[in-house]
Amino acid sequence: MKKPEKIIFATGNRDKVREIKEIMAGFDIPIFSLKDAGIDADIKEDGETFEENALIKARSIWNISGGLVLSDDSGLEIDALNKEPGVLSARYMGENTSYVEKNNNLIGRLEGVPDEKRTARFVCAVAAVFPDGSEKVVRGVMEGRIGYEIKGENGFGYDPIFILPEYGKTTAELPPEVKNKESHRGKALRLIRKEIEEYLHENSDSK
Numbered sequence: 368m369k370k371p372e373k374i375i376f377a378t379g380n381r382d383k384v385r386e387i388k389e390i391m392a393g394f395d396i397p398i399f400s401l402k403d404a405g406i407d408a409d410i411k412e413d414g415e416t417f418e419e420n421a422l423i424k425a426r427s428i429w430n431i432s433g434g435l436v437l438s439d440d441s442g443l444e445i446d447a448l449n450k451e452p453g454v455l456s457a458r459y460m461g462e463n464t465s466y467v468e469k470n471n472n473l474i475g476r477l478e479g480v481p482d483e484k485r486t487a488r489f490v491c492a493v494a495a496v497f498p499d500g501s502e503k504v505v506r507g508v509m510e511g512r513i514g515y516e517i518k519g520e521n522g523f524g525y526d527p528i529f530i531l532p533e534y535g536k537t538t539a540e541l542p543p544e545v546k547n548k549e550s551h552r553g554k555a556l557r558l559i560r561k562e563i564e565e566y567l568h569e570n571s572d573s574k
């Protein structure tokens with residue numbers, strides 16, 4: 368098998384594409400977003416888990432493009448809120464509601480909840496569909512706590528309320544390289560990168 372010329376990352380989320388390109392920098396196959404690849408697809412994410420949703424997206428795009436397709440599905444689980452917003456993180460309070468409103472709403476719902484019960488985690492599942500149609504899914508997790516106010520300008524989404532206890536800062540206050548080192552997405556992408564390297568090794572022409 369010839370080495371794939373590109374990896375299509377099945378997401379339209381610009382913030383994610385930026386992080387993915389940062390995290391996969393140095394990998395010798397270029398990453399294309401759906402937009403870069405000229406693919407316009409509206410995929411229904413109706414899975415019940417991050418893994419199911421990541422696979423749904425990667426398979427749908429692979430059916431259009433073939434080749435090597437990756438996709439991620441991620442979200443925030445807050446323990447005191449029964450793991451909400453979970454797989455519905457992007458759609459929480461409606462897709463068009465600003466993150467200032469979403470974040471303030473979550474802080475409001477945690478009023479009176481003490482520090483030790485404000486535990487939460489970001490979860491990211493990354494699915495790969497390989498050129499021969501085989502599949503792999505991996506998961507990365509970052510544990511933390513929900514703060515009492517919005518803080519920080521970096522990152523996106525729920526970063527301004529998500530505190531990493533070992534840094535005493537929200538992931539929106541940390542520089543991108545620190546967030547990428549610790550993050551759910553960073554961990555999952557490093558795992559899938561290993562899977563891709565293994566697949567390429569197993570299927571290389573010289574083997």
Ligand code: IMP
Nearest residue numbers: 439440441442443456457523524525526
């Ligand atoms: P999806 O994976 O496209 O379904 O969307 C995941 C949603 O979870 C994002 O739109 C954010 O709301 C939230 N999310 C996932 N990862 C992060 C992160 O690293 N920081 C902040 N919010 C995140």
